[in-house]
């Protein structure tokens with residue numbers, strides 16, 4: 308999944324307000340927005356040496372029961388329209404297709420060639436690639452997140468509803484992304500694997516709260532956004548690998564990007580269906596998600612050293628143009644067009660206000676981005692990253 312720094316404006320919680328954890332940090336509590344239900348406060352503010360955690364007020368089960376039933380009634384529709392976007396395992400690529408073959412006589416030569424190619428790639432690129440890999444490796448968190456959603460969760464772990472089949476198969480497809488990037492980075496010899504592994508352990512331990520409130524309207528809007536964000540980000544690391552002369556790495560990132568695109572198609576189709584059945588509820592859900600800002604899945608990233616690791620990583624991604632505030636605005640604009648939000652009719656007053664808000668948001672984000680960019684240029688600094696043995700990178 309992808310990442311980004313949006314200054315004080317968008318997307319992720321800033322480290323100072325939303326990463327209150329560990330003995331060395333002072334916790335603060337922020338209000339999560341409420342949709343329909345009563346917020347519950349999260350606790351655990353003072354346990355020492357724990358990984359980052361959310362401590363804002365968390366909303367649960369905001370979807371009314373009749374709408375939960377709606378998703379159950381859509382099970383057959385999902386079978387015909389969503390499961391078709393999964394690829395049969397036998398037709399899927401596997402990480403081994405892109406890595407040196409440990410059984411072949413040429414294994415050591417292949418590893419040597421991989422390492423030679425990696426030598427030509429700059430450190431800042433590796434910081435972004437590592438961050439992308441770590442984000443993918445926190446997959447248990449994302450499967451958990453899907454299974455928080457009322458009406459579509461996998462109730463047994465092997466449920467035969469279309470929604471549950473999708474959740475498991477999506478996870479299984481995604482699992483190859485982290486595997487492939489992890490093995491590539493291990494073989495490259497360019498990064499500190501132990502630090503990276505620690506970061507993954509911290510991140511899975513921290514989880515995430517995308518503020519989707521067990522609500523599949525919010526959940527599928529979130530995943531639509533995220534799949535496109537990862538498609539963009541892996542696409543850009545592919546392009547830049549090519550510019551650095553590493554066609555094999557470009558192929559790795561490009562192949563992952565293609566998966567993300569297919570997943571985006573499925574999730575945006577679900578939300579398109581919700582717009583067809585319940586335009587008012589869906590446009591309000593979209594506005595709600597955008598007001599809360601789409602937080603990036605790895606925003607609680609920590610390596611045991613850098614309290615602002617995610618912000619630093621996002622700043623490098625922004626500077627290299629792998630994932631930027633502009634991309635965030637572009638994704639929203641794309642989704643507004645994809646779901647034909649401007650053309651929705653018959654909305655309630657609240658629905659119309661949500662429609663206006665969402666349609667007017669992309670240009671506002673871009674304007675804020677330009678200002679933030681100007682500030683960032685003045686304030687750029689150098690930061691050490693444990694992932695690359697403490698070498699310094701401009702953020």
Ligand SMILES: [Fe+2]
Nearest residue numbers: 308443481484
């Ligand atoms: Fe992925």
Ligand SMILES: [Fe+2]
Nearest residue numbers: 534537567570
């Ligand atoms: Fe994905």
